[in-house]
Amino acid sequence: MTRDPAQDYFRGTAYPAFFHREQAPAWIASVAAALGRAAPDPARARWCEIGCGQGYAAAVLAAANPGMRLTGIDIDPGHIETARARAAAAGLENLDFICGDIRDPGLVAGEFDYIVTHGVLSWVGDAVRSAIADFIARHLAPMGIAAVHYMSEPGGAAFRAFHEVFRSVAHRPDPVAEGLRALSAMRDAGAGFFQLYPHAGPTLDKLLADPPAYVAHEYLNAVFRPLSFREVAGLFSAADLGWIGSATPIENIDAVSLPADAAQVIAPIREIALRETLKDMARNQALRYDLFARPAAPLDGPAHLDLLRRWSWRLLPGAPAPGGLVFQTRIGPVDGDARIFRPLLARLGEGPAGFAELERIQPFAGRPGLLNQALQTLLWSGAAHPVLPVGDPAPSARLNRHLLAERARDQAVPALACPALGSGLAFGVADLDALAAGRAERDLRQLTALKG
Numbered sequence: 001m002t003r004d005p006a007q008d009y010f011r012g013t014a015y016p017a018f019f020h021r022e023q024a025p026a027w028i029a030s031v032a033a034a035l036g037r038a039a040p041d042p043a044r045a046r047w048c049e050i051g052c053g054q055g056y057a058a059a060v061l062a063a064a065n066p067g068m069r070l071t072g073i074d075i076d077p078g079h080i081e082t083a084r085a086r087a088a089a090a091g092l093e094n095l096d097f098i099c100g101d102i103r104d105p106g107l108v109a110g111e112f113d114y115i116v117t118h119g120v121l122s123w124v125g126d127a128v129r130s131a132i133a134d135f136i137a138r139h140l141a142p143m144g145i146a147a148v149h150y151m152s153e154p155g156g157a158a159f160r161a162f163h164e165v166f167r168s169v170a171h172r173p174d175p176v177a178e179g180l181r182a183l184s185a186m187r188d189a190g191a192g193f194f195q196l197y198p199h200a201g202p203t204l205d206k207l208l209a210d211p212p213a214y215v216a217h218e219y220l221n222a223v224f225r226p227l228s229f230r231e232v233a234g235l236f237s238a239a240d241l242g243w244i245g246s247a248t249p250i251e252n253i254d255a256v257s258l259p260a261d262a263a264q265v266i267a268p269i270r271e272i273a274l275r276e277t278l279k280d281m282a283r284n285q286a287l288r289y290d291l292f293a294r295p296a297a298p299l300d301g302p303a304h305l306d307l308l309r310r311w312s313w314r315l316l317p318g319a320p321a322p323g324g325l326v327f328q329t330r331i332g333p334v335d336g337d338a339r340i341f342r343p344l345l346a347r348l349g350e351g352p353a354g355f356a357e358l359e360r361i362q363p364f365a366g367r368p369g370l371l372n373q374a375l376q377t378l379l380w381s382g383a384a385h386p387v388l389p390v391g392d393p394a395p396s397a398r399l400n401r402h403l404l405a406e407r408a409r410d411q412a413v414p415a416l417a418c419p420a421l422g423s424g425l426a427f428g429v430a431d432l433d434a435l436a437a438g439r440a441e442r443d444l445r446q447l448t449a450l451k452g
C-alpha cells in the first residue's frame with residue numbers, strides 16, 4: 001500500500017480519554033426510531049469504532065452491554081496498548097482492538113450493526129476520508145447505522161485560522177502553549193478576526209482550559225478541514241449510504257433548533273442537501289454528527305408508532321423538577337413549554353415508563369408526535385434516556401471499580417458504564433467521590449452497578 005505521508009495523523013502525544021453518548025447503539029437506535037427508522041437491537045449489536053483513540057468509549061459500551069460485540073480500530077499503537085490494558089484489567093471479553101490504518105482493506109472481516117467515528121473525518125486527508133466511507137460501505141450490516149462526527153461548515157471554518165497559528169509554531173518546543181499565547185494576545189489586542197467571529201473567543205477560552213494533548217490533536221494535525229454537509233453526504237452516497245438524520249436529537253426538530261424566521265424559509269425546501277446547508281447557516285454550525293444507512297422504505301404511521309412503543313424511558317440523575325424548561329441551544333435559550341414538560345417530568349419522576357403509557361398522559365393523548373419530540377429533547381438535554389433490559393451487571397461493576405481506582409491515580413474518568421442505559425454517563429466530582437467511597441445515593445449505585 002503506498003501512502004502519502006501528508007495524510008498521516010498526528011502522533012506526538014496520546015489523545016485523552018472521552019466518552020461520546022452518540023456512539024452508544026441505545027442512543028443511535030432511539031434517535032433512529034424517533035426518525036422512523038428501525039435499527040438493530042442495541043443489546044446484541046456488533047459495533048465498530050474507526051479511530052477509537054484509547055478505547056474508553058468502547059470499554060464503557062462493552063461493559064454496559066455484555067451481549068454486544070465491539071471492535072475498536074486505531075492507527076496509533078500507544079492508544080491501542082492503553083485500550084487493551086484497560087479492557088484486560090476490567091475482564092471485558094466482548095471487546096477487540098485492532099491496531100491498523102483504516103486505509104488497509106484487510107484490517108477486519110465481517111459486518112457491523114453500528115459503525116461510529118468521532119473526531120477523525122475532519123482531521124485526515126481525502127484518501128483516508130474516502131477509505132472511511134469505503135470501510136463503512138463494506139462492513140455495515142444491511143439494516144446497520146453509521147454515526148459520523150465531523151467539524152462542519154460554516155461555523156467550523158473560522159477555526160482554520162486557529163489551525164494556521166498552531167501549525168506556524170509546530171516546530172517549537174511547546175507548540176500548544178505558544179499557539180494559545182499568540183491567539184490570546186491577538187484577542188486581547190482586539191484583532192478583527194475575533195470581532196468578525198464572536199464564537200472564536202469562547203472556543204479559545206475552552207482551549208485554554210482543555211488538556212494540552214486535546215489541543216494538540218485538534219490543531220497540530222497536518223489536516224484540519226471543516227466539511228460541508230453536501231461533501232460528506234456525497235462521500236457516503238457514492239458508497240450507497242443515505243443520510244437519515246442527526247445523532248444530535250434536537251437538530252431533527254426544527255422548532256427547537258432553528259430561529260423561527262429561518263425555519264419558515266427552510267420549511268418548504270425538500271432537497272436534503274440544500275435544507276441541511278441552510279440549517280447549518282442558520283445555526284452557524286461548527287460540528288455535525290450525522291447518521292447514515294442503506295436506503296430503506298419509510299415506515300408508515302402505524303409501523304412508526306409500533307417502533308416508538310418498543311422504548312421505555314427514565315429520568316437521569318440531576319433531571320430538572322417538573323415545570324417549564326429552558327434549553328441552552330446553538331441558537332440561544334429555547335423555552336420548553338410547561339404544559340408539555342411538567343406532566344412528562346412528573347410521570348418519569350415516579351420511575352421508568354413505556355412510550356405507550358406516556359401517550360395516555362395529557363397533552364400527549366392522540367399526539368404521539370409531540371411526545372416523540374418532547375422525549376428526544378429531554379434525551380438531548382441529558383434529562384432522560386431510554387432504559388434497556390439489564391443483562392449481567394458484573395462487567396459494568398468491574399470496569400467502574402477499575403476506572404474509579406484509575407481516578408485515584410489522577411486519571412480522567414469521563415463516564416462510567418450504566419447497564420440499564422446500555423451506555424455511559426458522565427458524573428461530577430462529588431458523585432465520583434461518593435461512588436468511590438460507597439456512599440452515593442441508591443439510584444447512582446444502581447445505575448453504575450456499584451451496589452456494594
Ligand SMILES: C[S@@+](CC[C@H](N)C(=O)[O-])C[C@H]1O[C@@H](n2cnc3c(N)ncnc32)[C@H](O)[C@@H]1O
Nearest residue numbers: 009018051052053074075076100101102118119
Ligand atoms: C481525535 S482522536 C479521536 C479518538 C476517539 N474517537 C474520541 O473521540 O475520543 C482521532 C483518532 O483517529 C486515529 N486515526 C487517525 N488516522 C487513522 C487511520 N488512518 N486509521 C486508523 N485510525 C486513525 C488517531 O490515531 C486518533 O486516535
